[in-house]
Amino acid sequence: MGDGPPSIWEWIGRNWDTGRVDSISNLLTDHLTMSLVPIVLALVLALPLGLACVRWRWLYQPTSGFMNVVYALPSLPVFMLLISVTGLSQTTVIIPLTFYGMAVLIPAVVDGLNSVPDHVRQSAVAMGFTPLRRLLQVELPIAVPVVLAGMRVVAVSSISLVSVGALIGQGGLGGLFTRAYQNPFMPPVIVGIVLIVALALVADGLLVLAQRLLTPWVRARKGTAS
Amino acid sequence: MNWLTSFFAWLVEFFGNGDNWAGSGGIPARLLEHLEFSALALLLAVLIAVPLGLVIGHTGRGEVLVVISANLARALPTLGLLVMFVLLLGTASIWPVIIPLVLLSVPPILVNTYEGVKGVDPELRDAAYGMGLRGGQVLGRVLVPVALPLILLGCRLSAIQVVATTTVASYTGLGGLGRYVIDGFATKDYASVVGGSVLIVLFALVVQVLFALAQRVAVSPGVSQRSKVR
Numbered sequence: 536m537g538d539g540p541p542s543i544w545e546w547i548g549r550n551w552d553t554g555r556v557d558s559i560s561n562l563l564t565d566h567l568t569m570s571l572v573p574i575v576l577a578l579v580l581a582l583p584l585g586l587a588c589v590r591w592r593w594l595y596q597p598t599s600g601f602m603n604v605v606y607a608l609p610s611l612p613v614f615m616l617l618i619s620v621t622g623l624s625q626t627t628v629i630i631p632l633t634f635y636g637m638a639v640l641i642p643a644v645v646d647g648l649n650s651v652p653d654h655v656r657q658s659a660v661a662m663g664f665t666p667l668r669r670l671l672q673v674e675l676p677i678a679v680p681v682v683l684a685g686m687r688v689v690a691v692s693s694i695s696l697v698s699v700g701a702l703i704g705q706g707g708l709g710g711l712f713t714r715a716y717q718n719p720f721m722p723p724v725i726v727g728i729v730l731i732v733a734l735a736l737v738a739d740g741l742l743v744l745a746q747r748l749l750t751p752w753v754r755a756r757k758g759t760a761s
Numbered sequence: 762m763n764w765l766t767s768f769f770a771w772l773v774e775f776f777g778n779g780d781n782w783a784g785s786g787g788i789p790a791r792l793l794e795h796l797e798f799s800a801l802a803l804l805l806a807v808l809i810a811v812p813l814g815l816v817i818g819h820t821g822r823g824e825v826l827v828v829i830s831a832n833l834a835r836a837l838p839t840l841g842l843l844v845m846f847v848l849l850l851g852t853a854s855i856w857p858v859i860i861p862l863v864l865l866s867v868p869p870i871l872v873n874t875y876e877g878v879k880g881v882d883p884e885l886r887d888a889a890y891g892m893g894l895r896g897g898q899v900l901g902r903v904l905v906p907v908a909l910p911l912i913l914l915g916c917r918l919s920a921i922q923v924v925a926t927t928t929v930a931s932y933t934g935l936g937g938l939g940r941y942v943i944d945g946f947a948t949k950d951y952a953s954v955v956g957g958s959v960l961i962v963l964f965a966l967v968v969q970v971l972f973a974l975a976q977r978v979a980v981s982p983g984v985s986q987r988s989k990v991r
Binding site: 615716719 | 843942951955957961962965966968
């Protein structure tokens with residue numbers, strides 16, 4: 536088209552699917568992988584660890600202390616230190632993000648399980664629930680709102696944090712920011728920020744939806760009260 | 762174990778090099794820069810967020826602002842924001858970099874200050890009014906001391922954020938310890954990358970310890986329940 540710089544829509548159209556590694560659609564896929572894997576891994580690891588901390592109370596203090604320290608570590612130097620172990624791969628971004636997620640989710644799991652009222656637990660015992668069934672059918676469902684609140688924090692911050700990985704060449708949509716800086720040009724920055732915030736909003740919305748589906752009694756109770 | 766030996770070799774190379782300790786690019790100078798930028802951003806964030814959080818928590822007006830800012834700050838990518846401000850405002854001064862640093866560190870302090878004031882027991886607030894204290898006095902003598910643990914938690918979370926973002930900001934030309942990491946990575950000088958990373962991690966840990974200490978010193982013993990209230 537004309538001689539001036541391309542409009543943002545033109546730029547998107549030209550770079551969406553060029554078949555190269557740095558096309559927007561490829562960066563989007565990478566971004567999703569590097570943020571979703573840590574979110575899921577953090578939950579999978581935090582559940583048993585949180586359960587262990589509730590079962591053996593002395594474990595909680597050292598675990599949460601360690602996780603607080605981990606959470607305070609800036610991501611960029613951690614990526615850099617991991618490069619010598621895992622190379623310039625997606626794993627280098629995924630491992631630290633998983634730990635940050637666990638730092639939020641372990642306390643959430645512990646608080647969630649502690650929020651189960653004592654009389655509910657005793658009722659379950661009196662009804663003859665085995666410890667495993669009590670955990671799966673009574674305690675975990677009651678813990679869902681607190682755990683999912685933690686998941687929302689983890690999902691949104693993981694999705695935005697992936698972009699720092701661009702500084703080691705593994706940042707998903709963050710690659711748009713480094714490209715825009717090296718070759719001063721605004722459209723990639725805007726597209727990157729908008730797509731990342733949009734991804735975060737979608738993830739947040741899905742988790743809110745999951746909470747509604749997993750805790751139907753919350754709405755049922757409200758319904759009878761009104 | 763190969764990576765571990767090279768890791769220590771890089772550390773020795775970085776910290777053993779006398780050139781790395783002197784001049785404007787030396788470790789003491791870079792450390793001071795990192796401290797300056799982080800402290801400046803955190804100070805500005807505290808000056809904006811604490812009064813705003815106190816007022817919103819006390820009056821209950823503008824609560825939507827707190828929720829939106831908290832969610833937005835988490836979702837906004839720091840690197841994108843930094844690049845955007847630098848492209849918009851140029852690199853003539855440090856402000857194009859400091860502004861996003863402040864923007865991102867306001868919400869944690871704002872949210873926690875607000876929650877802290879909001880969470881003060883209403884009976885305590887009524888008792889203060891009943892004793893004849895006026896609005897401003899209630900805020901200063903009762904609400905702030907009781908909310909202090911949460912306000913300090915907000916500052917601690919912001920400090921984590923600021924130290925990390927200052928590191929990333931080196932990519933857009935800001936000085937500080939991030940320079941070793943960014944420049945070292947660009948020139949494949951891994952001694953500089955590893956040494957710089959270790960310095961930043963240590964810096965972040967020291968900041969956390971200082972905040973833990975500040976919490977012990979500043980929070981009234983009655984509030985933190987270190988001494989039983991009778």
